[in-house]
Amino acid sequence: MPVPPPSTAADHPRDAAQWFARMQSGEATGQDRQAFDAWLSANPAHGREYQRLRFLWDATLLVPQERLRGMLAQNAPVEMPPRTGLSRRRFGAGLAAAGALATVAFGANSLLRSPAATLTVSTRRGERRQWTLPDGSEIHLNTDTLAQVRFFEDLRQVTLQHGEILFQVTADATRPFVVDTGLGQVIVTGTRFNVRREADALQVSVASGAVQLRSGHWWNRSERRLVAGQQLIADTAHGFGDIHNANVGDIIAWQRGKIIFHDMPLAQLVAEMNRYLPHPAKLAARQLGAQRISGVFSIDDPTAMINALPVIAPVRLVHLADGSVRITAQ
Template sequence: MIGDSPVAAEAIRWSARLHAGDMSAAEHAELLAWRRAHPEHEIEFQAQQMLSRAVQAMPDDAIRRLYGGELPERPRLGRRRALRAGALLLCAGAAGAAAWGVGRGPGRPAYAAQWSTRKGERRSVSLSEGSVLELNTDTQADVAFFDDRRVVTLTRGEVLFDIRPDAARPFFVEAGPATVQVTGARFNVRRTAQDVHVAVEQGVVEVRGGPWWHRSRNVLNAGQGTLVDADGRQPGPQAVNLSAELAWVNGRLVFRNASLATVVDELNRYLAQPLRLANDRVGRLRLTASFKLDDPAGIVEALPGVLPVVLRRLQDGGAVLDLKPGSA
């Protein structure tokens, strides 16, 4: 079936009608009204437009291989345009913008930049069109702006995106198995080696994951989030605690009944030398606390004061947390 939602299917239909070249004035007005009816409509339509432009740029031989042969000539289209229209519908049903990667689509970027932070560093970046990126520790983000889209490729780390609305140039974040698409919103994306977590503070955000033949998709509103695993799978939208999720922007780490194993994993994002656990038992201890991020090493030093643990320093500069003698 073409499209993985009613909105996607409608966007494909409108894109195909537009590229057929014989739309009436009434149909153009209907298309414009549909695009303006909801941000999700514009997001899907722009994704199909990018796909259309890529198909139009492909040589005829590649189109025939994709479609599997010639299409019969249609009145008012001709054989060449019929072939491309058929290939476009085939590609639209299979792929969408996430299939080839919006950052590698047609055209050269009008603006490009690379931004990164070291461990323990945070920085704020203002982009050329007015959007703002807040980069957390150990983050790499590549920016590319095209005539019809804005793209950030998040190689690693975490970014809070505050995106200026621009319906003509949707904003994409490519983060491993996940592609995030907005027209204007404020949202957080965190990419680890295992998964990608997205949380929305303001606006509407679409998250897609996985290959085109088994693609997952969520539309998130403010206060919602999702987790995309390495295979692109994700549950439905989940409620998120934004105050805890975004505490790092204000220089804090907030833990609510978190396991010590989770706390250590989070601290190691900021520490120059890793903190380790002596065993699984110590990792199962629970912690509720709020720490300032200005001194992550000081947080490590403070842990024996709030939990029944001892801290042992290692020769390589790292440290190990173990249960205090006599602890249950």
């Protein structure tokens, strides 16, 4: 098999669209990746433009196939002279990808336009809040949550940075509702579901209706469909886990100011309590964490919540000077 000639500086793209096409083609070389890193480092604006194109590319997956083909058919092919040292096939793939992005960006979706409505929502540790969105949908934020809401003409989007949100989405088949978590997208037209995002994990639980989950790039995409009473957990190391049945009523009890546990390891219970406590509680010994606990706690009074722990578990609380709590065996 002939060996392709080494790439030179003249071969490397110089703008975000060309770099996006090259890096998503599946044929980027080690030299390409080094040049790409150098291009990103040269100007902070390069990274912003590249991330915007990634968003646009993912958005094309929300457009029905027939509609997308129609949009592409309206654009005549562009003839460009080949570059020295760059194969026609690779350059053609780049043009196709960039062309598809341009079609979505400036065609019917018009995602580069400013959204019709933008809202940043957040809660502090131990706080819960509720918002009604412009379409009548409701979002309920649990403790320590940050998200941005953007409404476009044909897309409703929530970017969940961290925390937990219970969604009650008003049905609109012409305008999908997308929750982007960084670890995956949750796509619906109207339903009730809970999304919890941590640093390296994502949990999606469906109370009514159904949701579609997507993760990964277009060339290696994973998809799952969840219906009422089902839950899926994903993490950065393994991607999507298995879909399993769950008591979603218990999961979303936080909206009513409760957390409910059934035969849960004490370590997991303490981690959950720490989401609401102003100062963390810690187990004095690792083996304590294996004890199984069941109970109902009020998150509206975090101090009472942790003080109730010795009533249902064989532990003792030691309150330290810095406000934290040390949990020891009785």
